[in-house]
Amino acid sequence: MENNLLEKIVEPLLDWYHKNSRCLPWRENREAYRVWVSEIMLQQTRVEAVIPYYERFMKRFPTIASLAACEDEELFKLWEGLGYYSRARNLKKAAQVICAQHQGNFPEEFEEILALPGIGAYTAGAISSIAFEKAKAAVDGNVLRVITRLTRDSHDISDAKFRGQVTEELEKIYPSEGRGDFTQSLMELGAVVCVPNGEPRCGECPLSSLCRAFGSGTQLQYPVKKKKTARKVEQRTVLILQLQDKTALRKRDDKGILSGMWELPNIDGILDEQQVRQWLAEKALAVKEVKTPVNGKKQLKHVFTHIEWHMTYWIIICENEGSDDEIIWVTAEQLENEIALPTAFKKVYRSACIT
Numbered sequence: 001m002e003n004n005l006l007e008k009i010v011e012p013l014l015d016w017y018h019k020n021s022r023c024l025p026w027r028e029n030r031e032a033y034r035v036w037v038s039e040i041m042l043q044q045t046r047v048e049a050v051i052p053y054y055e056r057f058m059k060r061f062p063t064i065a066s067l068a069a070c071e072d073e074e075l076f077k078l079w080e081g082l083g084y085y086s087r088a089r090n091l092k093k094a095a096q097v098i099c100a101q102h103q104g105n106f107p108e109e110f111e112e113i114l115a116l117p118g119i120g121a122y123t124a125g126a127i128s129s130i131a132f133e134k135a136k137a138a139v140d141g142n143v144l145r146v147i148t149r150l151t152r153d154s155h156d157i158s159d160a161k162f163r164g165q166v167t168e169e170l171e172k173i174y175p176s177e178g179r180g181d182f183t184q185s186l187m188e189l190g191a192v193v194c195v196p197n198g199e200p201r202c203g204e205c206p207l208s209s210l211c212r213a214f215g216s217g218t219q220l221q222y223p224v225k226k227k228k229t230a231r232k233v234e235q236r237t238v239l240i241l242q243l244q245d246k247t248a249l250r251k252r253d254d255k256g257i258l259s260g261m262w263e264l265p266n267i268d269g270i271l272d273e274q275q276v277r278q279w280l281a282e283k284a285l286a287v288k289e290v291k292t293p294v295n296g297k298k299q300l301k302h303v304f305t306h307i308e309w310h311m312t313y314w315i316i317i318c319e320n321e322g323s324d325d326e327i328i329w330v331t332a333e334q335l336e337n338e339i340a341l342p343t344a345f346k347k348v349y350r351s352a353c354i355t
């Protein structure tokens, strides 16, 4: 990667950023805690979707100590809809580490930040540069897209070694002032001008006179990314068990996808009515009625990063609570206000027209 080409991007990018940056709540105050929460929320989630979550979160947990002391259930409820709950779990874990090992003050050294639960090189770089003005780069897909187009680099951007190399090269060109702005200017350009889907807006780009891809009309050939392996498809049978005004829930295992979260009872594979009745009988759950969903649809799909769930569901009106200690019965109001139910199950619950 050519260092003298990269050096030339600093000034025009900073200049562009100062004139065009979006006004976002986490940019008003660059305290490390605020930058950290925003960066974690922004992983896998769009800026517009994150804003209301971020504002609610900061209002409820204004300090690291308040986050460290919160109840999991309340934290997950605030996170409900953002998905990838391990992010929330790690935020709390890291807040507890900061309270125990750093007297509640966010650590300033890159290596200390990187050692916190749930923080990888990208997030550590973002916090170091934005909150502490260090010459640390934060290289994600947006930044890799800008850099590979700019330099017409055909390396596979999913290769960690290449990402490390880009990080190293960028850190050589960090300005002595405005380091946080430089990090954000690269992120911002990738998010709003050198966009991931469709044509980049080269006419609005401060780097167009330097950009090799633009110069050769090859923007859409970059970045180069190895084809992803197909997602694994899992069939699941989900049961919406109703007892008067209550619905059955149980906790998931502590390991694997959605670990430790609440779920609607569900079983591997596609069960027919007889097999469903058998499963219920094993738990001493007496069936009053097996109902058809109001909208007639009994299958739903939910996509995780590496797995796809194809869910067939049944609505069962029960006559008793059965004998399974793992099952709890909750009202629609508790589900709405107190309990965080992952989106996969919420989709099923809503589709069954219970709410």
Ligand code: SF4
Residues within 6 Å of the ligand: 146, 149, 150, 193, 194, 195, 200, 201, 202, 205, 206, 207, 208, 211, 212, 213, 214, 219
């Ligand atoms: S000129 Fe176009 S392709 Fe090049 S960095 Fe700017 S937006 Fe991206």
